[in-house]
Amino acid sequence: MFSFLRKSKMNTVTVEGSPTTLDIPAGKTLLEAMLDAGLAMPHDCKVGSCGTCKFKLVSGKIGELSPSALALEGDELRSGFRLACQAIPRSDLTIAVDAPLSQGIAIATYRGTIVAAQRLCEDIIGLTIELDRPLAFTPGQYADLTAPGIEGARSYSFAFATVGEPTQQLHFHIRHVPGGAFTDWLFCTDRTGMELKVTAPYGQFALKDSTAPILCIAGGSGLAPIISILEQALDRGADRAVHLLYGARRQSNLYALDKIAALRQRWMAPFEFFPALSDEEPDSDWAGARGLITEQIADVADLAAHEAYLCGPPAMIDFAEAQLLAAGLSRSVISADRFLDRSNRT
Ligand SMILES: Cc1cc2nc3c(=O)[nH]c(=O)nc-3n(C[C@H](O)[C@H](O)[C@H](O)COP(=O)(O)OP(=O)(O)OC[C@H]3O[C@@H](n4cnc5c(N)ncnc54)[C@H](O)[C@@H]3O)c2cc1C
Ligand code: FES
Known part of the structure; x- marks a missing residue:
């Protein structure tokens, strides 16, 4: 009868190998609670599509907003991995996370x-x-x-x-x-x-500390974080060569060309910019490249030496990533920001 006096139920989460314990109120996802606490838990889409937020459930019970099976492989599931963005603790938990959980900026x-x-x-x-x-x-x-x-x-x-x-x-x-x-x-x-x-x-899409030339591939409004990252590289000295491939459908869908021109003007190292249009009228005055932006990748000189930043539609990124891996880039030098939503779950 005094249930209204009870504190709302909290579940305690212990992260193996770290001094961290979290008290999670009912209804919050594990990822939300970790990010609220300022823990840099890897994540990307937050809708159960990308699989970036996987953790191992060592003990305890969780409910899932959507099944982890939509983004994780069978052997990962059998080993106890689940998605933190879809996991609602139903009891106290012990979990393990592969990445080091440094303190980031609290959400x-x-x-x-x-x-x-x-x-x-x-x-x-x-x-x-x-x-x-x-x-x-x-x-x-x-x-x-x-x-x-x-x-x-x-x-x-x-x-x-x-x-x-x-x-x-x-x-x-x-x-x-x-x-x-x-x-x-x-x-x-x-x-x-x-x-x-x-x-x-x-999100964890970010400029890496490196001296390698930068290859950026953006589709549509995927240019937004690429501009942000290039502005940061400019602030760090703009001494890395840049190759920016930018895909849009038609000339009327191109934007931020003035911003890119201003970046190029202030860049200290070579800065190549290649826009390509996939649906431009054949008889228009467009003198640049036509076709999918990913068709431009093979023409980048010394491709394997680059560090790559990809952003835009998931299909464009998957295709670009496959080409870069085939060209000899290692996964560790490819950063991608997919504009994923629930419709992209496999
Ligand atoms: C990390 C990331 C960064 C992005 N950055 C950009 C960007 O800079 N520029 C840009 O143009 N787009 C960006 N997007 C895409 C953007 O988030 C939207 O998906 C897009 O604008 C379409 O939104 P909409 O509401 O018009 O379409 P809708 O189809 O209505 O919604 C898109 C998605 O939102 C989710 N959604 C819909 N209803 C609900 C609901 N009731 N509760 C919770 N979620 C719901 C679903 O996953 C749905 O598929 C980004 C996506 C991600 C994941
Ligand atoms: S952040 Fe959880 S699946 Fe993408």
Whole structure:
């Protein structure tokens, strides 16, 4: 009868080989709790598609928002691996994680106001959001945006670099997905002045410490985190050669060309830029490359010496990754940010 006085149930999670223990309130996923605590648990999509957040369940019980089998292999499942973004603890747990769990930037929720929504091309809006307080992130990371009246959050990559300083003004490049709830909402009228919930920072797509030449492959609004990463490389001295391949459908879908031109102008090392159009009218005035952007990869000189950053549609990334591996790049020098959603689960 005094159940209303009981504290809401917490489950304690112990991470093997680390001093870390977490108290997780009912209903939270394991990944949410780890990120809230500032633990740099590997993750990417947060919707059970990519398999990046896998952990080994050593003891205890979990419920799953969607089956881990959708993203993990049979032998991984048999060895006890599960997805942290889909796991809801149902008892105290002991888990093991392959990656070292260093302390990262804690995820927090901010109140944001849209202060500008500018068309960058036919199907991409540049969205500027002013936060109620400063946010720190690493270039390449992303935020979850929740709009009024739309169920669930949508993920968008920061389209600029903060150079060491937290910032209150965020920029995103958002492509219209016709029929998509969030992007239909954003594109149907001017949303300036509207409030959004912003939860950030997420993701581990980031510039590596290296001197190797950089190969970037972006499709559509996948240019957003690539620009962010290149701005960071510029701040570090811009002394690494860059090869940027950028795929769009038609000339009317190209954007940020002025931004890329400005980066190239300030770059200290060679900076090659190759846009390619997949659906341009055959008789148009386009003098550049035509076809899929991945068809340009084989023409990159000294391909195997590069460190690669890929961002955009999952199919483009899978194809590019396969070509790079076949050309002799090792998996450790290929970083990819797939714009995954639940529809991409295998
Ligand atoms: C890490 C990451 C970064 C991304 N960065 C960008 C970017 O910078 N620019 C860009 O244009 N796109 C980006 N995307 C894609 C973006 O998140 C959206 O998927 C896309 O804009 C379509 O959203 P929509 O609401 O219009 O379409 P919808 O089809 O309505 O939704 C897209 C997806 O959102 C999820 N969803 C839908 N309803 C719900 C719900 N009720 N609760 C929870 N989730 C739901 C589903 O997974 C659905 O497939 C990124 C995706 C990821 C994973
Ligand atoms: S982050 Fe969990 S499957 Fe992608």
